[in-house]
Amino acid sequence: MWFDTAFTKMVKKPKSGIEMKTMIALSVAIFFISACVSKDSGKITETHEEEAGLNGQNFLVDEYMQAINEIQPSEAGPDTSGMVRIEGGSFEMGDDQNQARADEMPKHLVKVHSFWMDKTEVTNAQFAAFVEATGYQTIAEREIDVEEMMKQLPPGTPPPDPELLKPFSLVFQAQKPGRPVYYPSEWWQMVPGANWKHPQGPDSDLKGRENHPVVHIAWYDAMAYCKWAGKRLPTEAEWEFAARGANNNRIQYPWGNDSINPQKANYWQGEFPIANQIEDDYLRTAPVAHFSPNPLGLYDMAGNVWEWTADWYHFQHYFQEAKDVMAVDPTGPEKSFDPDEPTVPKKVIRGGSFLCNDSYCSGYRVSSRMKSSPDTGMEHTGFRCVMDAD
Ligand SMILES: [Ca+2]
Numbered sequence: 001m002w003f004d005t006a007f008t009k010m011v012k013k014p015k016s017g018i019e020m021k022t023m024i025a026l027s028v029a030i031f032f033i034s035a036c037v038s039k040d041s042g043k044i045t046e047t048h049e050e051e052a053g054l055n056g057q058n059f060l061v062d063e064y065m066q067a068i069n070e071i072q073p074s075e076a077g078p079d080t081s082g083m084v085r086i087e088g089g090s091f092e093m094g095d096d097q098n099q100a101r102a103d104e105m106p107k108h109l110v111k112v113h114s115f116w117m118d119k120t121e122v123t124n125a126q127f128a129a130f131v132e133a134t135g136y137q138t139i140a141e142r143e144i145d146v147e148e149m150m151k152q153l154p155p156g157t158p159p160p161d162p163e164l165l166k167p168f169s170l171v172f173q174a175q176k177p178g179r180p181v182y183y184p185s186e187w188w189q190m191v192p193g194a195n196w197k198h199p200q201g202p203d204s205d206l207k208g209r210e211n212h213p214v215v216h217i218a219w220y221d222a223m224a225y226c227k228w229a230g231k232r233l234p235t236e237a238e239w240e241f242a243a244r245g246a247n248n249n250r251i252q253y254p255w256g257n258d259s260i261n262p263q264k265a266n267y268w269q270g271e272f273p274i275a276n277q278i279e280d281d282y283l284r285t286a287p288v289a290h291f292s293p294n295p296l297g298l299y300d301m302a303g304n305v306w307e308w309t310a311d312w313y314h315f316q317h318y319f320q321e322a323k324d325v326m327a328v329d330p331t332g333p334e335k336s337f338d339p340d341e342p343t344v345p346k347k348v349i350r351g352g353s354f355l356c357n358d359s360y361c362s363g364y365r366v367s368s369r370m371k372s373s374p375d376t377g378m379e380h381t382g383f384r385c386v387m388d389a390d
């Protein structure tokens with residue numbers, strides 16, 4: 001795809017946070033990472049991975065990790081009151097039914113130990129308490145240092161449009177009718193001043209949305225919050241085990257096999273991404289726990305916002321994992337690879353969002369996998385935390 005070439009010319013390999021931000025700031029095209037992904041994802045072979053020359057780079061930005069290291073866990077200590085204890089067990093991870101995508105295959109046996117999981121996505125009120133206590137600034141709020149950035153680019157690279165370097169985040173806007181079928185660069189607007197406090201940009205705020213999931217959260221931000229709370233992000237396996245209600249290998253959704261409908265979850269009704277019929281009453285985020293929980297008492301494991309996991313994304317990881325008779329507490333692949341964007345290391349996100357729809361991605365299926373680069377926050381991305389039990 002054209003933007004890969006553009007990136008490789010501009011920045012051969014991601015080396016620092018500045019470069020990652022540059023990659024984001026300088027090309028709208030990266031927004032192909034977007035809500036969902038095309039259905040043929042995952043059909044590219046290992047050869048392409050080698051061509052990309054970036055395998056093995058599980059790249060994290062030192063500066064961002066440093067900010068996480070500096071977070072002191074809350075003195076109150078971890079609090080299990082908003083959590084459910086999930087007894088460990090084994091299950092078949094992945095799916096091979098008709099809606100399954102290539103990266104969900106093969107199904108394979110996984111065991112996870114007991115853990116606690118937040119009943120809900122982390123809310124704006126909870127995130128505000130964390131920011132109040134620590135002064136943490138999310139990635140989407142941080143200024144980009146132009147001088148630093150230019151030093152890292154090939155000599156002669158023209159400075160980017162200053163407009164593009166203002167802190168921004170990605171806000172969804174419905175696609176206008178009459179465009180190519182799926183046109184993510186139109187859905188995702190780079191909105192300066194959009195961040196968790198201003199989900200649709202500077203003119204929006206959190207009034208009345210204290211109990212909605214926090215959004216515009218990058219993976220680093222989620223990690224920072226979990227550390228403060230004395231918790232951690234779930235592994236992808238823990239997340240799926242929990243979504244399935246601990247052991248049900250045959251279900252498609254947290255509630256079972258009935259098709260999704262507006263009583264089940266916050267998702268997109270109508271023609272995606274043009275006309276949302278809003279039959280579930282929510283155009284964007286809904287308050288957490290508005291819809292019924294799964295049998296374990298977990299809310300919004302389908303829809304509302306995507307949830308970060310601890311694991312890197314690799315589109316063929318399950319083939320690796322399936323080599324073991326049973327993978328025990330797997331922590332994801334050693335390296336990330338997404339054939340859709342071979343130069344961008346990504347973490348797994350799970351559960352779908354208010355933008356998901358059966359015509360496009362069905363991200364709310366319990367086995368559905370999506371991916372995003374760790375420094376990207378978007379209007380439909382949040383998280384919840386887990387904690388080891390005993
Ligand atoms: Ca909705």
Ligand SMILES: [Ca+2]
Pocket residue numbers: 121300301302303304305306307350351352
């Ligand atoms: Ca969710």
Ligand SMILES: [Cu+2]
Pocket residue numbers: 035036037352353355356357360361362363
């Ligand atoms: Cu989706």
